[in-house]
Amino acid sequence: MEAQKELQAPKQKEERSQSLILESMKLFFQHKLAVIGTVIVFLFLILAIFAPLIAPYGINEQSLGERFSAPSAAHWFGTDDFGRDIFSRVVHGARISLWVGFFSVLGSVILGTLLGLMAGYGGRLLDAVISRLFDISLAFPSILLAIAIVSILGPSLQNALIAIAIINVPTFGRLVRSKVLSIKQEEYVLAAKAVGMSHRRIVLRHILPNSMVPVIVQATLAIGTAIIEAAALGFLGLGAQAPSPEWGKMLADARPYLVQAPWTLFFPGIAIMLTVLGFNLMGDGLRDTLDPKMKKIK
Numbered sequence: 001m002e003a004q005k006e007l008q009a010p011k012q013k014e015e016r017s018q019s020l021i022l023e024s025m026k027l028f029f030q031h032k033l034a035v036i037g038t039v040i041v042f043l044f045l046i047l048a049i050f051a052p053l054i055a056p057y058g059i060n061e062q063s064l065g066e067r068f069s070a071p072s073a074a075h076w077f078g079t080d081d082f083g084r085d086i087f088s089r090v091v092h093g094a095r096i097s098l099w100v101g102f103f104s105v106l107g108s109v110i111l112g113t114l115l116g117l118m119a120g121y122g123g124r125l126l127d128a129v130i131s132r133l134f135d136i137s138l139a140f141p142s143i144l145l146a147i148a149i150v151s152i153l154g155p156s157l158q159n160a161l162i163a164i165a166i167i168n169v170p171t172f173g174r175l176v177r178s179k180v181l182s183i184k185q186e187e188y189v190l191a192a193k194a195v196g197m198s199h200r201r202i203v204l205r206h207i208l209p210n211s212m213v214p215v216i217v218q219a220t221l222a223i224g225t226a227i228i229e230a231a232a233l234g235f236l237g238l239g240a241q242a243p244s245p246e247w248g249k250m251l252a253d254a255r256p257y258l259v260q261a262p263w264t265l266f267f268p269g270i271a272i273m274l275t276v277l278g279f280n281l282m283g284d285g286l287r288d289t290l291d292p293k294m295k296k297i298k
Helices: 002-030 032-049 086-121 124-138 142-153 157-183 187-194 199-235 247-257 263-290 292-297
Strands: none
Touching: 002 032, 002 263, 032 086, 032 263, 086 124, 086 157, 086 199, 086 247, 086 263, 124 157, 142 157, 142 199, 157 199, 187 199, 199 247, 199 263, 247 263
């Protein structure tokens, strides 16, 4: 009888897990703003993936006879100072911005989670050292810190990605640390220690999985922030370099022509705004769905 129960336990656990996932998905898709955000993000992902098929012109294809052409059937978003099609450049720019957003946040999550686990579970001395490093990093405005890092490494898109990843590490580190400090006092963790389970197994099996929900929510919101930071660095000439169709760089190149050809700034700016809005709405929806406190409030 006991053997039968032991065999059924993993199956029951799997069924509960599937039920929770389905319930969370149902709640998420009932959140109208979250669905709108997801649709926006999905559309920009489609643009990024199929950019070579969607864009009607090459990103550096010039037609000097059509400089500053207004939006038309031939050029949906108009052309810039070199006669390049702005729609094609905005579409290809989605690849760059999403690439920087995803991979910079991925780096921040990995390093921040590792440091957060060490600080929360590694004892007072390690916690004090890592927490002070987080405090020092957060004392500086994030964009100024990113500018300083890129100034040291040199202006390029890759270095901008590294800088954005570094400045967001403390956010994830502190989030994971606070979650670890709470979880390690739970009864199931204390019971695991009592039966002699190794620290590594406790962290990987109990603490890390239960710390991931707020990290997922924060990561979704952080992608939007990373896209803005990449655009800011590109605008300042510290990120993507010409002739890259990165949205921030496009804004910088179009700035002198605000009055003469406002569409050269309008469409890259709208692309940044919509992408960031999409990730923010999606992140808010995930928070409302996955955070038990928000469920209680509702």
